[in-house]
Amino acid sequence: MIILGINYIYHDSTACVVKDGKLIASLEEERLNREKHTYAFPKQAIARCLEIAGLTAEEIDHIAISFRPDLERPRKIAYALKLGWKTRAFSSKELGFALFATRAFRLWFDATFTKDRKPEVHFVPHHLSHAAGSFFVSPYESAALLSLDGWGEWATTFKGVGRGTTVECFAQDLFPYSLGAVYEVPTDFCGFRTSYDEGKTMGLAPLGNPDTFSGIVEKIFWVNEDMSIGVDLSYFDFQHYGPRCSKKFYETFGQARQKTRDARFEQHHLDVAAAFQKQLEECVLKIARQLRERTQEDYLVISGGVTLNSVANGRLVRESGFEDLYVMPAAGDNGTAIGAAYYLYNSILGQPRTYVHDDPYVGTGYGNGTIQKLLEECKLEHRYLPDGQLEAVTARLLQSGQIVGWFQGRMEIGPRALGNRSILANPTLPDMKDKINAEVKHREAFRPFAPSCPVEDTPQYFEQHVADPFMLKVCRVRPEKQAVIPAVTHVDGTARLQTVHRETNPRFHRLLKEFEKLTGVPVLLNTSFNVMGEPIVESPQDAIRCFFSTGLDYLVLGNYVVGKQPGMLPDVPGVRAFATSRSPPISLDREAAGDPVPLPVAGDQPCLLRDRETVGRS
The missing domain is CATH 3.30.420.40 (ATPase, nucleotide binding domain)
Structure with a gap:
């Protein structure tokens, strides 16, 4: 059973694909049209989710939309009368929004599906999509x-x-x-x-x-x-x-x-x-x-x-x-696409609950083949590092005070960068917060940054007894550690922690542990890979553009390290940088060069309850 979930009536237009009860892909339209908090109908996100899932539109059985137009009209008319407004004027001005939005869906639907094969469409109330849909995952x-x-x-x-x-x-x-x-x-x-x-x-x-x-x-x-x-x-x-x-x-x-x-x-x-x-x-x-x-x-x-x-x-x-x-990692309106799909699957269609949404990495993934081809087209000096060495070299850069754009694996869903589309820095340096706000993010000086920490090390630095893999629960930094990680400790002694789990993001977890080997601190400053006013980068092209328009020092794309000036790549014994006309001496991964690559979805992961218990025992 294939379900396409859509949110598009309000802001943060999003699509998702659920196959036999499992979330295969979900992506915000803003990541593709580059319009933050977009209201646009998510045509690109729908197409990308189907591509990741390896499906065509003809294979969709149901469409779940996180909005009920029939709930909008009578209540708004009643409210208009209560305020003494003329119903006719109110109807044309305010209800026109809902009518326009449903028309946008209808135009896409009629252009996409033939008369012989049309999926069944379900309009799920907005707050049922929020509350019930979140509960079911x-x-x-x-x-x-x-x-x-x-x-x-x-x-x-x-x-x-x-x-x-x-x-x-x-x-x-x-x-x-x-x-x-x-x-x-x-x-x-x-x-x-x-x-x-x-x-x-x-x-x-x-x-x-x-x-x-x-x-x-x-x-x-x-x-x-x-x-x-x-x-x-x-x-x-x-x-x-x-x-x-x-x-x-x-x-x-x-x-x-x-x-x-x-x-x-x-x-x-x-x-x-x-x-x-x-x-x-x-x-x-x-x-x-x-x-x-x-x-x-x-x-x-x-x-x-x-x-x-x-x-x-x-x-x-x-x-x-x-x-x-x-x-849910996408707790706002973007998550209602997922919520509507699961309310349909579990409540309306009566299917059993079999999926836990504890892995936020459900967007597009780009393989090393795609990345290498792009770097060569852009004529950028780059160095390929194998797994293990890549994390060790990046940790050394971070220790020395370099600010790194970190682009890995599949895109996160939701407003927080969770280690796959992140800007990373050393949290032990007191001036790092001001430096990133001024030179990289180009945003207000008061804005704080978040720490990422392996879940097993959390109790050493934070007064937090539960897991927080989605960076949505602010906690207190332990008093004795606030001076150790000043760049991620807010003025009131708190931090918006992300607990990093080896099962869901092994590379980011390895990087944190490599940084700990060098500094004794298993914590990194982690902020979204973007500048103020723009969505988080989605593709390698977005990452390169952001890298060269900000004060970032290095860019790590998959297994490749990129600097801004010739000769500034980190010195790695036995590994050399190579020109765009050469091939790396180390074999690339198995993914084809012409993607975006539809990466396989990870298998069942330990649920948050087990993670919470792990933190409690530590």
């Missing part, structure tokens, strides 16, 4: 479920429980009672882009004093005893599809920061970010505790754009009462 047989975002169709939350292949919804909040929509307001106030830069607001918050405005913010949005969200709408205008902040908001908190890169942050901007971040954490934590009390479940599955707030997730791990939580 989690390692838990039963769990409490929580989805939080701006809105999808008309709902803004999903609160319920999943057991086996059944899901029960306790309650949902409806727009404008939305934690996601509320959090966009301080994002806008601080001069960032909404539905785009909320992570910057989270990163800015530790620089402010939450107590300055916490008394006011606690009365602006809250959680009631029945788990419903309360919002004082007098502070906002987003409910009218206008500016985020009302006049009352500015009268209360002051003037907004200008939306220019060099605009100054005043203290009240920092304090607003801190207060809204603190209250968001309290609201999410209260809902989780209420779910724990009602369901008596040991585990929590969370999803939706709000759950990309890794600081709040860290507090859930420590304070909610759940033993652990599962967050």
